[in-house]
Amino acid sequence: MKKHTNTVIHVVQHLSPGGLETLAINMLKFASSKSNVLIVSLEGNKQDAIKNWSVLKNISHKLVFMGKPAGLSKKTVLSLYRLFKQVKPDVVHTHHIGPLIYGASAARLAGIKNLVHTEHDAWHLNNPKRRLLQSAILALTHPQVVADADVVKMQLDTKLKYHKVAVIKNGVDCERFSPGNQKNARTQLGLLLSDTIIGSAGRLEEVKGHDLLLRAMPFVDSKVKLVIAGDGTKRQTLIQLAKDLHISDRVYFLGLVDDMPNFYRALDVFCLPSRCEGFPLATLEAQACGIPTVAHDVGGTKETLCPDTGLLSQVGDHQALANNINRQLKHNSDRSPRRFVTINNDIRKMVEAYNALSQEKFA
Structure with a gap:
């Protein structure tokens, strides 16, 4: 029997003003009434994030901060694992390579079956080490990958040869962004x-x-x-x-x-x-x-x-x-x-x- 409410957790690197971060917030704001959406930021803390970006204030109860230190952090993977075990999300949705590494790994350890990863650009794949790392994580976690543009999918197909790539182009709130005086x-x-x-x-x-x-x-x-x-x-x-x-x-x-x-x-x-x-x-x-x-x-x-x-x-x-x-x-x-x-x-x-x-x- 299906649940009446689906819980979705988005994992981003940080919550500071930017296109990727705005997109995650919009996906929270415009989620179905049948969905419970949370955003996890690997870096930073809630107080500073809200101070630097006022749009976060009204959704602060939907935000979780991991406080990840610089460099690789096994503790962050463990913290995410515990969060996923507690919340039991139906979907973990990662954005960009850092959240993919931490979020997808922790989700698989927690037994989360439905993973989605959105690639917001592919220029970082020009770096051989990053390309190798991302290929390895994708092979281990097998998420459904979404490219936000046709050109991004083309680069993913060419450089990663990952077979599960869909294209869903980014969107904006056309009611809020409208002509005016x-x-x-x-x-x-x-x-x-x-x-x-x-x-x-x-x-x-x-x-x-x-x-x-x-x-x-x-x-x-x-x-x-x-x-x-x-x-x-x-x-x-x-x-x-x-x-x-x-x-x-x-x-x-x-x-x-x-x-x-x-x-x-x-x-x-x-x-x-x-x-x-x-x-x-x-x-x-x-x-x-x-x-x-x-x-x-x-x-x-x-x-x-x-x-x-x-x-x-x-x-x-x-x-x-x-x-x-x-x-x-x-x-x-x-x-x-x-x-x-x-x-x-x-x-x-x-x-x-x-x-x-x-x-x-x-x-």
Whole structure:
């Protein structure tokens, strides 16, 4: 006899602002009423996580932190094993290689039969040691692997030759991320109503390529402003680069922004200049708000762009990035990228697909 409530535990490396982490939270928020969903973070503690990311406050009772130390930790595997034995989840769902190693191993030891692992990118498989390690863990634990993009599945097929790989593309909340009043959005963010504004969002780390966007700015119309939402270790480096490029008066670093729909609504164009990506959420969020988007052609980014309005450029070519930004600013299209996102990447459809995958195991 089937249970009326299915318990699902998601295992992530940490709970700090990011696409993978946002996705896990959305899978909790939009889970079926018949599901009890928890999120386990290998690293960190609840108090610090909530302090650094306010969206966690309302779901704090659904969060568990392992406090994993740096390096390999047998104690963390044991702690996860005990948690799984106590909670008895129907599904353990791991995200990325670290949670796969710890979560899948502990789940198998605890007798959990239904394992799902989502691969959010595959660039880490270029490292031979990581590739060998992941192949070994997959061989030992045999989870159902989900690639979040066609390009990720292709790389998994090629580099790992793992036969149980499905594709479920990431989704965003298209009710929350929706078109709105640009004037009101700019007023709330303290931006000038008369400016032409491009924006970018993400962790201020090298992988996100904000330095490439800054280098593109001198080739964009001098009246155009750039606003960046996010924080990270490269913040001061990027501020100094803006000074060196003599564009400080055109660039605004907003730090972490809680109301991201409002951020996107304030823009004329959104830009994702990442050096590496899996299947990014930011491009989907911006387009769901009706904002035309420019991005670097990395990972599954191409799969997230509306084919009628989105523009891609080669990574590292800041001149090409600037050209696409200029093209997007000059292009007055009556087509909105929102329809593309609502059809292909609504979070509710994504959760249904994962539920269906798990239900196949319960049947």
